[in-house]
Amino acid sequence: MNSIVAVVGRPNVGKSTLFNRMIKRREAIVDSVSGVTRDRHYGKSDWNGREFTLIDTGGYIVGSDDVFEKEIDKQVELAIDEADVIVFVVDVISGITPMDEDVAKLLRRVNKPVVLCVNKVDSNKNRTDALEFYNLGLGEYHSISATSGGGTGELLDAIVEKLPEREIEVDEDLPKFAIVGRPNAGKSSFINALLGEERYIVTDIAGTTRDSIDTRYTRFGFDFKLVDTAGIRRKAKVKEDLEFYSVMRSVRAIENADVCMIVLDASRGFEGQDQSIFWLAEKNRKGVVILVNKWDLIEKDTSTMKEFEAKIRSEISPFVDVPIVFISVLNKQRIYKAIETAVEVYKNRSKKIKTRSLNDIMLPIIADNPPPALKGKYVKIKFITQLPTPQPQFAFFCNLPQYVKEPYKRFLENKMRQEFDFKGVPISIYMRKK
Numbered sequence: 061m062n063s064i065v066a067v068v069g070r071p072n073v074g075k076s077t078l079f080n081r082m083i084k085r086r087e088a089i090v091d092s093v094s095g096v097t098r099d100r101h102y103g104k105s106d107w108n109g110r111e112f113t114l115i116d117t118g119g120y121i122v123g124s125d126d127v128f129e130k131e132i133d134k135q136v137e138l139a140i141d142e143a144d145v146i147v148f149v150v151d152v153i154s155g156i157t158p159m160d161e162d163v164a165k166l167l168r169r170v171n172k173p174v175v176l177c178v179n180k181v182d183s184n185k186n187r188t189d190a191l192e193f194y195n196l197g198l199g200e201y202h203s204i205s206a207t208s209g210g211g212t213g214e215l216l217d218a219i220v221e222k223l224p225e226r227e228i229e230v231d232e233d234l235p236k237f238a239i240v241g242r243p244n245a246g247k248s249s250f251i252n253a254l255l256g257e258e259r260y261i262v263t264d265i266a267g268t269t270r271d272s273i274d275t276r277y278t279r280f281g282f283d284f285k286l287v288d289t290a291g292i293r294r295k296a297k298v299k300e301d302l303e304f305y306s307v308m309r310s311v312r313a314i315e316n317a318d319v320c321m322i323v324l325d326a327s328r329g330f331e332g333q334d335q336s337i338f339w340l341a342e343k344n345r346k347g348v349v350i351l352v353n354k355w356d357l358i359e360k361d362t363s364t365m366k367e368f369e370a371k372i373r374s375e376i377s378p379f380v381d382v383p384i385v386f387i388s389v390l391n392k393q394r395i396y397k398a399i400e401t402a403v404e405v406y407k408n409r410s411k412k413i414k415t416r417s418l419n420d421i422m423l424p425i426i427a428d429n430p431p432p433a434l435k436g437k438y439v440k441i442k443f444i445t446q447l448p449t450p451q452p453q454f455a456f457f458c459n460l461p462q463y464v465k466e467p468y469k470r471f472l473e474n475k476m477r478q479e480f481d482f483k484g485v486p487i488s489i490y491m492r493k494k
Contacts, residue, residue: 062315063112063223065105066139069149070159074179078149078206079103079116082216102311102340107216110223113311115143136166142312145222146174147215150193152186152203164196173222176201177215182208234276235406238287238317240310240341242333245325246353249389251275251288254399282399284406289313310337318409319347319402319484326354326386330372338376345451345486347405348382351398356388378470381477383484405484409451413480418444418454421479422472429471434463442494453488461491 067075083103103114117135139146148167150160167174178190181203193201202218204211239247254277275286289310314320320341324334330350341348350372358364365386373380383401387394422444431439439460447453456472458464469489476487 062312063110063144064142064312065112065114065145065147065219065223066143067114067116067147067149068136068139068163070157070163073149073151073154074206075116075149078147078177078179078204078212079114081206081209081212082114105216107220110220112144112219112223113315115139115311133162133166136163140166140170140172143172144224145219146170146172147177147219148174148198149177149179150196152178152180152190152193155189156192156195160196164198168197174198175215175218175222178203179206181205182210235284235319235403236274236287236317237284237402237406238289238310238313238320238346239323240289240313240320240337241323242325242331242337245323245328246389247289247323250323250351250353250387250395250398251286253389253392253395254279254286280396282403284403287313287317310340314341314344314346317346319349319406321349321351321398321402323351323353326352326358326368329368330375335375342379342486345488347402347409347484348486349398349402349405349484350382350384352384352386353389355386356391356393379486381483401484408482409485411452411480411482413446415445418446422475425475426472431464431468434460437463439463447490451488452482452485453490455490455492457492457494459494461493464491 067079069075082105084105102116105112105114117139136146146167148163150156176193176196176198178193178201181187181190182205187203190201190203202211202215204215206212239251241247255275274288277284277286314337320337322334322337322341324330338348338350352368352372368386369384372384373382376382383405385394385398385401387398389395423441426441431441433439437460439458441456441458443457445455445457447455454476456464469491472489473487476482476489
């Protein structure tokens, strides 16, 4: 299981700068595609051979200053619930503020490891000023400068030291299917319908499900693990923030799954929350199946399904080769079709294509549609092979890899999908020097 490290603190203390430094990327990771900030607050970091997931809770605040305090409390609550280690960032230039004291009060009560991080320490005077942070009652602190990177190595050492021991999983070779989606889309009911037992309290209030564990599913000739994200602990404090909560829950499930079954509510459509979860699965190169639940409640004519599907595909472009299954958990309509589809996607994701057939099929296609010449130079692709990775990745060996641009890679990907069926699976294409 990947551990989750949450970065908390009030606005403008440099959380995002620290976050970007820890995931080794400079840009504030914002993507303008269809208004989804795809992974602004989520990244992976590894240090001394330990990989962990980093979540920057700070980006979830919207509103004016008077809203901040309530929001910060809420985010710290979420981090306390979901993270394995909490990094609390403060700023030496402002010193201890009342908001910092509030956060510290919350953190002193938890029995989870907290790493106190004093940012903007870039001179000896600042180093002395940082001593006042002992007054927060959180013990030792780490002085850093997120902008220059000073002290971040020691900070990462401290974080890794506090990560929980890795668990050895049994049934490691069983496929894992994660049931993900926004609160109240019908995830629990879907699992209940599959297992044929009421394992979960299901009501119309979002977030009524309690914590739950992975379940082995062995019916009708299937054998896999259901990784369930329905378990959202009910807390008055996070009622309004269930959205963010469900994404945080989904992060862990997605990272540990082979295929993600995204359950969405037909009456609400494919919303921002569903999109965030979709891009999270795509970014982690997981198989994806989209399940449109509560289809029985939609007034339909002959083209309703087609239109609904087209709208989803326009939102998930360019990765449109994803199965969409319309289900009604209440009427047990097409729920086994959903499972069959997930199994197919799992097989596609673990598919290995022989080098010979790859070259026999793809090289003639490339010869008919070569990459466009750049600055009078022609790219010649000579050889293709699949890389030995858990998900489909291919190396195309050529003379000038740097001249092959995204549109041509997309052309190759589409051809591979046509020829070899990778429905529901992100594939990666790398150009290598031969």
